[in-house]
Amino acid sequence: MDERSEQLTVNQAPVIEPGHTFATVTDKISSIVLTRPTSNGWLIGFGLSFLVTMVLLYAVGYLFVRGVGIWGINIPIGWGFAIVNFVWWIGIGHAGTLISAILLLLRQSWRNSINRFAEAMTLFAVACAGMFPVLHLGRPWLAYWLFPYPNTMNYWPQFRSPLVWDVFAVSTYATTSALFWFVGLIPDLATLRDRSENPWLRMIYGILAMGWRGSARHWSRYETAYLLLAGLATPLVLSVHTVVSFDFAIGIVPGWHTTIFPPYFVAGAIYSGFAMVLMLAIPIRKFYGLEDFITERHLDNSAKVMLATGLIVAYGYGIEAFMGWYSGNRYDSYLLWNRLHGPYHVVYFALLACNIFIPQVLWIRKLRVNPLALFLVSGVILVGMWLERFIIVVVSLQRDFLTSSWGMYYPTRWDWATYIGTIGFFLACMFLFLRVLPMISIFEMRTLLPQAEVKE
């Protein structure tokens, strides 16, 4: 085989390896939940991430006792880690919705084997994201004041504020992601109900499956509803990060007040989200032996999405720098100078390396289908996208219009404990999900088989 045809075969790597039947697909995926014994690897992984979740609980408990003063935030840098982490987590969530909704509308059938756990990832990432603004409120127990409800104070939220828009965007997004995920699970829960030997499991899965029996009328309504949900989730996911970027862009702080923020934020969100999908998919396919279902094609396609969105992000950085110079506005050009030469310049150069330069290795096909290389590049991108939010939040607030109100921001151990704690919480949720629910959509995998086609 010459090099060209070898490349073609890689190009056409199937989305599901040949030789599978409806029964083998069903058994292979459902057995991970039903019959496979709980492995030591799972116990250790879950145990460690649960321990880190306890760190989160400790940090949050101390926060409730002492208030936000335990964090490194101050005036002028009032936002700090809480908002950096909020934007980072919610961005990660976006890839799940992109995979499950937008790729469904575009009829990209390769999405079927990764959409379930990508949606679960979305759900848990949004849960982590949602914690931060609430913890940052100062009096988190009054978070319900953010919602419009009749109250004895005769008091309503201010609907002209982007922060209130954000409450609506994020809570709609969390609700939609949860429902979309659950609707996708119903037929598979019915499969688990019918496959499990244990009467308790049968009852639990049976209650969750709500009596699904696969009637043609039900499937017809189900498919319509699923397609409409995808159609609704698509503008929603674009709006969510747009609204998150409005939190910044509506303000007048140098570096925030720009019109490029919405598209640049959405691209960055998908960029980091696909990096997280790959960081989860690569170990999962290895440990659970799912190379038949999550093939090289999935790795290759996800890497291409990262490459494309990464270039959009790079364009955003370029335009930001260009506008800093071209506007002639002294505060905007000072911001550029401050990023390149100010106290946080190391962070800015690390950001450029992680988000722009290192990911360019993905142009090489060999690395796109090499799980280890892809895993490492994805990790670099996740770090890079976190640094980007740090630059946006901290470096802009640090030195704005008046030199008398300049300041510095140093995260405390509580900032780090809360951030690392949410990573533990996220991983603990993922471990539980892998153990009790089918991580790949069984019924959608069945439709990918050649025998699923009706031959006239």
Add this chain to the structure above:
Amino acid sequence: MKRTPIYGLMAEFDSPTDLVMAARRTHEAGYRKIDAYSPFPVDELAEAIGFHRNGVPLVVLIGGILGCAGGYLMQWWIATVSYPINVGGRPYHSWPAFIVVTFEMTILCSVLAAVFGMLALNGLPMPYHPVFNVPRFAFATKDRFFLIIFSTDPKYSSAATRSFLEGLSPRAITEVPS
């Protein structure tokens, strides 16, 4: 001994193609109270049993319109009637600022309508259903395909319907007790 009433006659098939063919012939033979079960969505199947339109899109449209109108009216009422705040003489009814929340409320209500409307139209949750009495029906969520003719169909007769189903060469035919 009391005889259990019969809910219908169920035939089992191996492939989606067999099921669609059988469903078409059943519908052509004049049976109308029929249903088909498959482990994954088969687009041709709903057509074959004569189910052409479903009500989900209308429910979602209604949900979307209610969410959109409700979201906007809520903000208008709060900003102009219940809690007007004068900021340098700017208009109370500042509609461009209300677009984002109106949009989010439209999506939220449409999504709720799509999910709960679909479940309600499907009659779910329904923990008990007579088809679950057939032990082989557990395979309807794995790799088998089923066709049922309900005993309420005017053309239904125990012997004639059974011999009709046998003509479709299924793997097995089962009586479904009610």
